Amino acid sequence: MEYTVQKLASLAGVSTRTLRYYDEIGLLKPARVNSSGYRIYGQAEVNRLQQILFYRELDIGLDKIKNIVTAPTFDETKALKEHMQELIAKREQLDVLIANVEKSIASTEGRIEMSDQEKFKGFKKKMVEENEKKYGKEARDLYGDDAVDQSNAKLMNMSQEDYEKVTNLEEEVKETLAKAFATGDPAGELAQKAADLHKQWLCFYWKEYSKEAHAGLAQMYVADERFTAYYDKEQPGTAEFLRDAILIYTK
Amino acid sequence: MEYTVQKLASLAGVSTRTLRYYDEIGLLKPARVNSSGYRIYGQAEVNRLQQILFYRELDIGLDKIKNIVTAPTFDETKALKEHMQELIAKREQLDVLIANVEKSIASTEGRIEMSDQEKFKGFKKKMVEENEKKYGKEARDLYGDDAVDQSNAKLMNMSQEDYEKVTNLEEEVKETLAKAFATGDPAGELAQKAADLHKQWLCFYWKEYSKEAHAGLAQMYVADERFTAYYDKEQPGTAEFLRDAILIYTK
C-alpha cells in the first residue's frame, strides 16, 4: 500500500505539516518522491511512523527519537518491550497522581490535612526523569544500570510516610556528621552513629544491604564530585570523614 | 509557611524560571514582594501552584488554566473531581497504547498481523482531544455536554473489531446514500435502507437510540455546516436528502 502525505497523515492522526517536518529533519523520509515532487510513503514508513509516535508519546525529543530508530543496532522487539515498560511506569505514576487528587479532595473537604510536600507528590516523578536525563548516563556508567533503576524505582514507589522519614533521616545524618566531624575521630561514638544513620538512610534506597556495598559506596562518595560537593558543602573534608567512619563501621 | 522562588520551586519540582514566568503572565503572583523585590509566596500560592500543575499535567494551555483557576465561580472540589475523571481517562488510554505495543511485539515476532489502521490505535485519542479543542465548545453548546462526552467515551473505548465495523458502516452509509440520492425519492427503498444503516452507525456512538433523537440529529446535519460539508462533498443536497429520509424513517 502506498500513501501520499494526506493519506498517511489521516491514517496516523497527524498533520501533513508534521510529516513534512519529519521529512525536513530527516526523521521520516518518504519511500520515494514521484516525478512531480510528491512524497510517497510505503509500508516501511508506516511502521516507522508508528514507532516514532510511540516514542513521542513518552515525550522524547525528536532528535533523540531519530537516534533511537535510526541506530544501526536498532532492535525493534527490544525497543518495543522497553517502550512498554515505560508506558507501564507512566501509568503507575498516573496512579500516584490520582491518589494525590483523591487526597486533595479529602483535604479541601476538610477531612484530612496535607503537608506542602505531599501536595506535589506525583509531580516529583518529573524530577526523577530530568535527573535521569542529566545524570542518568554518568550514573549508569559509574554504578551500573541496576543500581540506578532500583534507586529510581524505590524513590517513585515510596509512600508518603517513608518520604518524610527519609528526608528526616537525611537531616539527621547531616547533623550527626557535623558534630562527629568536630570531634575529628571517625571511630568515635558520634561518627559511628552517623555511619549507622547513613546505613538506615541507605536502606530506603537499596533492596538489600551489605557491608561491602556500603563500604564501596563510601569510596565512591569521595571519588564522585557530586557527592563530595554535597557533603563538603558546610565543612570541607566531611565526605572523607564519612568514608572513614563508614569503613570502620562496616569492618 | 513562606517561600522564596527557589524554595517553592524545589518543593514543587519546577524551575525558578517557571515561577517567574507564571508571575509574568499573571498565572501565579507571589503573595507579596519584599523591599528588595524578592517574590514571597504563601500558603494560598502553594495550593494554587498545585492546581496549576494538575491542569498542566493534562496538557491544558496556561492561558486556559488561568481562566479556570481565576474564574470567580471556581469550585475547587468540583474541579478536582473533574480532574480525576480526566486522569482516569488518560490512564485508560494508556491501557489502549500498552495493548497496542503488545500487539506490535507479537506482530514483529510474526505471531499475528496488524492492519495499518490498528497500528495507530491509541494515538487516535489525540484526534479526539484535538477535536475537542477545536469543535468541543461549539458542539457542547449545540448538543449539550452529555452527548459529546458519551460520543467521545464510546469512541475511545471502542474495541478493534468495533472500530472496523464502524468505518465499514460509514462507507456503506455513504454508498447507499449516493445510490438513493440518484433515485431522488427519500421515501424509497434505498433511502430507507440508508437511514437504517445510519441508525446502526449511530448506535455505535449513542448509549441509547430513540427515533426522536435520530430525527433531531438529522435536522442538525443540515443546520451544521461541518456535517453538510461532509455529506454534500460528492453530491450537493445529500445532507438534506438524508435528513428527509431519516425524518420519514423515524416517523
Next chain:
DNA sequence: TCTTGACCTTCACGCAACGTCAACGTTTAT
C-alpha cells in the same frame, strides 16, 4: 479544451513555555 477544486510543493513567519545566558543587586555565613 478549459476550468474548477482538491491535492501537492516550498518558503517563511508565528507561537507557547520555558531554557539559558548576561549584568547586576541582596543576604548570609564565616
Next chain:
DNA sequence: ATAAACGTTGACGTTGCGTGAAGGTCAAGA
C-alpha cells in the same frame, strides 16, 4: 569584609509544529 548563594530584570534561543502565501499537479466535468 569577602565570598558564595540567592535574588532581580532583560533578552535572545529552542522545540515542534500551526498557519498562511504563492504556486505547481491532476482528475473530472462543462
